[in-house]
Amino acid sequence: MSTLPSTAKAVIIGGGIIGCSTAYHLAKLGWTDTVLLERKKLTSGTTFHAAGLVGQLRSNANITQLLGYSVDLYNRIEEETGLGTGWKMNGGLRLACNEERWTEVKRQATTAHSFGLEMELLTPQEALELWPLMDISDLVGAAFMPTDGQANPSDITQALAKGARMAGATIFEDTKVTDIEIENGRIRAVITDQGRVECEKVICCAGQWTRAFAKRFGVNVPLVSMEHQYMVTEPIEGVPANLPTLRDPDRLTYYKEEVGGLVMGGYEPNPIPWAVNGIPQGFHYSLLDSNFDHFEQIMELALGRVPALETAGIKTLTNGPESFTPDGNFIIGEAPELRNFYVGAGFNAFGIAAGGGAGMALAEWVNKGEPPFDLWSADIRRFGRPHFDTDWVRTRTVEAYGKHYTMAWPYEEHSSGRPCRKSPLYETLKAQGACFGEKLGWERPNWFADLSLGELPQDEYSFGRQNWFDAVGREHKAAREAAVLLDQTSFAKFALKGPDAGAALDWICANDVAKPVGALTYTQMLNDKGGIECDLTVGRVAHDEFYIVTGTGFATHDFNWISRNIPDGLNCQLFDITSSNAVLSLMGPRARDVLVQVTRDDVSNEAFPFGTIRTIGIAGCPVQALRVTYVGELGWELHLPVEYAQTVYDALKSAGEAHGLRNAGYRVIESLRLEKGYRAWGSDIGPDHTPLEAGLGWAVKLRKNIDFKGRTAIEAQKSAGVKKRLCGFTVAPEVVLQGRETIYRNGERVGWLTSGGYGYTVGKSIGYGYVRRADGVDDDYLLSGTYELEVATERVTAELHMDPLYDPKMARVKC
Template sequence: MVGTGLPDRAQYVIIGGGIVGCSVAYHLARLGHTDIVLLEQGQLSCGTTWHAAGLVGQLRSTPAMTNLIRYSTQLYSELEKETGLATGWMQCGSVTVARSDDRMTMLLRTAAAARAQGVDVDVITPGEARDKWPVMQVDDLKGGLWMPGDGKANPTDLTQSLAKGARRHGARIVEGIQVTDILTENNQISGVETDHGRIQAEVVVNCAGQWARRVGRMCGANVPLHSAEHMYIVTEQIEGVNPDLPVLRDPDGYIYFKEETGGLVMGGFEPEAKPWGMNGIPDNFFFQLLPDDWDQFEILMENALTRVPQMAQTGVREFYNGPESFTPDNNYLLGETPEVKNFFVGAGFNSMGIASAGGAGRALAEWIVEGAPTMDLFAVDIRRFADFNNNPTWLHDRVKEVLGLHYAMPWPNRELDSARPFRRSPLYDRLAAKNAVFGSKMGWERANYFAFEEGEKTEYGFGRQNWHEAVGAEHKAAREAVVVFDQSSFAKLLVQGKDACSQLNRICAGNIDVAPGRTVYTGLLNNRGGFESDLTVLRLKLDEFLIITGSAQAVRDTDWLRKNFEPDAHVFLTDVTSSWSVLSLMGPASRKVLASVTQSDLSNDAFPFGTVQKIDLGYATVLANRMTYVGELGWELIVPVEFTVGVYEDLMQAGEQHGIRDAGYYALEGLRIEKGFRAWSRELTPDITPLQAGLGFAVDFEKPCGFVGKEALLASKSDPKHLNTRIVQMVLQSGLPQLWGGESVLCNGSVIGEVRSAAYGHTLGAAVALVQVNASRKVTAEYLAENSWEIDLAGERHKASPYLRTPYDPHGARPRSS
């Protein structure tokens, strides 16, 4: 035993006694894992939890996240009965109102998404909104949404109830113990050091809230979050306010309201936040608040007086300014860190911790026990960030914007503006000089499109945005002439060693044991047969492979591969992303352009589709991979960074007579969706198998070594209901509407799925979508043909034609053309 009677060892040590830490302890114990010690440096809920507003809204940006919140609401409604401690949970519903036409359009889109995700929702008029929330004025409103399943809870009571439930199932919770160090051996957790002694542990879970970043640094793990001030007031009693009053959200005013003891809690998310704690969070910041800041709060107060005029004659009982932690993208951090084995994180909840804690605690507990996520958690997976995202100066500047995203208009393709430019390819300045309008992914500045006019910026909207025609021209050039995409943000992983082939082949669903010079498109599958990633494997030598994967996937894919390599295998993985640029030369004239700057033979016989060769290109020597993501003849040119500018200049000069032009990621997205190509985290998720995605051709069931997920996939093949879920392409029958993704899909008038990706298909002359259909029978071409299909676009239904195989070049002849 150590110090105050603590055990000297435990299977699980949880750091942090806020609502998330208590939820993880509760769910681990419910799973039968009772050797748990939760350590809280102060008292339970003393950090951020105690001053949280306690709002619980169900709908989130992805179905998986929505399901976690819905589990939270179910848990909170049942917890008091189990533990005997009140949670303050009340399913009072919520009203969200719109002041502008654009916001009303957004709410109509939200309603369609809610129906697709099985969440009860009603579109209501301003008068109906006032009936549900009588103390607000509605003269300036366009309408609203009513979500009866939403609610509110008392954060402190809820934490205590979860803690009692955890104790009843065997967990031990100790307050007043500070963790001073995280102990590791061979990059694996071995225990924690506390101010009362050492505890050996198999697993450590970092639920330290605002301190989570510092706790991560104790063992070299990146936990990118930063604190910001978050303010709300509690008013005196107001006539007409009663305990059954729903939660009210007025996002155009950046504000929310809930009832409390006959008055109102009013808070919000101002457009530009105040970061806090640049020099670290004090250890003893327990049950403390920051000074009142009425200047920062002014914009919220002004909007609140517009919505509830009675507040002008009502006193303020309390002003709460409690700091909370925010992440770079407004989603929380969950999962095992790639830096340290068995070190898990549940932190950075962006003012959504109360709503998220139930589901997030269960998901993290299952991840810990099973060794992998049991559902699609990519949106919150800590591996979506890299070490550079943990830079404190960058975090400080990004968090200023992130807090305001809660109620900012979620425009399609909205880009964050803060802390940019960040990562830049060698061509950044040249593309900027050609009117490139940049977006950002994994920190990379990437050309979204090339504007016709100098200085143009994206004008956001729910219809066609101002770049529609420019992207149409890029799209046309790719289909009819030739374009260059700067895809240097692709992640590149070099795998070497005498066991590289056998190890990769056991992990990849496709057969990558091919001759050097061959390229294989394949998936990485989990034990459920779902996608963990999709990527391209280039066999350069017998013992050397180059993996090309998505921009956001370097950390996650690296972690997945390394964890699946056998411990004694002779295999080495190196992230070489920064060493290579990728210039994709695509279009019918691509062979003519490339032939004019190389002496290599580019004919079909000498350079067939699906192969990679080292070729000369002007003065440079590059890897040319004959592959396409746009459905046209073309090569991905993998260029050493120092030669990138020269290669680009040679291509543009040689292509001038063929009408070459630069093209950006908006065109790339439209081209790939028009062709029906799937994308990771959109159509391909951990819950979707290759069979459901229509990618069975990329799986080799016969290879002798087998592959991760094979057993589950074989079982799926014999399951008659497995193909009731399919990824299907749909093309609107009208050429006018613009789809963006997230819309609901209807079969014979009933919601049956949702749009996963969408863009305007300039070749087909209409918006094109890749949708996930969840039917009651096997989804076949016959099934699609015999039913009527529509897509709900902000409350308007548009007829759509469904396809299992794209109508554009359905047999894939163009990329293989002579």
């Protein structure tokens, strides 16, 4: 056995598939002094008992790309290393047993087409020919993805470990990490029971042990352990070696072939959390007692699909704990709390499918300090304050596990762990018919039921127009013709203070914020490739202080991005003041008529122009008013201390009665911003999109002699031209757009929608998406094509739009 080195460039903790894949990819990138430490034996945590299905399609293009990379890697790793992996690209079937599930499957097929994957829709009889053991009496249809497959988890991990060694990495088993040495916020070394390894970077891939370990160093990793069972049968007559994997979500079950028999497992609606009080000492290569009583519900559902299970011999009922997360996505990236501490964990029972791609992405992240592409849906920075509480995380994760195979409804909200974070107006708005959604623990009104009409403030999910459609239409009409009041207290709000605050933002912001006190600037913050990392507003409230407002879900991410990109040597500090201020947004053409009745301050356009921030008085409250809009109408965001929220709300509501003022929620914000063409970070824009590609070049200070992060990349792109452009599309009003629909230009696939919805003023369904072409995209190319969108596998005629669909100055629509 080799001796533990005293130094290493990077140390990986955990020898499961994620850790070994990360070691493999780091070594391939030239990090040959990478050290992987496993406390027991490789795969002995949870990898060894994984079921091993490898599917690719997810609702996010980049996660799908990451899973597709896994397939590419598994196709070649056996030849590279000489070790068998059990990898078979035998395809994957997904069944639909009712019309709503069939709609979901058809939308998934369109998503696959958008992302460049082959997914075929089959009749029940065609599905039976691929999977002859099943009863198809209740089938409506099925989808088949030929590039899906299955692998032996332990074998493929060992192959990755060998590949890592061949490339120069070193792996140590039976080496327990006991501590991390940190000095002045910097990692200095990893301490083990075999000695000390000096290093600067640590990658924690410790599976279900990751949360407790990381917590010791102030890092929050929201995952918990859940029991997960699957059955392995004796050989069954008629099971071919190339039998596709099968997912039967209406029966909550999955299947794969194994040695002539079947592996069958599922996701029960009443899962059992494990290790609530901590993982037992010495737990490795360990399984839990089989729970036949709990598995019975899955077995009954499976017998209806595969009658042969009734007489099949059962080898084992494997009960192995695995780590799951509150939103069903895995956790990857550099921890915001500790520099150079990276995490790859919480894979929700699809760690084998994600293992190759996640290891690649982690290695790239460590190597370059940023991910290879936008991985926001899996980024550790998507979490926030509620996720520090393990009980809250477990409560939400139980719900997410139970929904693993339930219908993925558009606009679906979680119900567990609520209410958690509440605006001071929560009870008031609830009494007025608010139907709340939740983001980062915050309760936010999505729409308002008219209680006088007997409407109930409850979502009823479907793939068509949902029950709130007309209610949001009322709010939309009020926003366009009168005024609405929106509780946006959940906005993330930061204060950047210090003598060098302006200089710091000059560097971090793409737009020019070096303006006089009272100026409000919409800006992006870019990475070195010109990609949009943050999309927010910056108000200058003093010479040495700025007020920064961003979206609710981006609180951790944006705070981390700003704080880590303040140039060394500059004297300024960033503070999160989200919980200090409530926010009431007063929007609509009559907004000024309402505001003048509650303040003595001059809010005329001359005294209070667009893009400014002023302190005004309302009902005894000092209100920081921001003249800005995300709905395309005259309006103000009113930021005020939380203790004044009820008083100011009451004053505005009373003053607004004569002007048609209505309560409104987040669903109407979406429909309004789609009509106006405003971009949404996380869907329309993000790290993979530059301002030039997104139509936001006007918000970049290229004409000014001010250097900023990403400037070089933007200048180069402006000179060379762009290869994708964000465009608007409209289709007939009866077509429901949700995002991920495929864009066709002259019959050729050129992209997909990043967002979709309905515009009540324009009377059409609206989508936004990037039109892509390797040879470049310009106005002539865009305008010379004819367009279609694929929606649930059906193509519909679409009209392309380069400009906003709604212009309040012209009081007309452009359709």
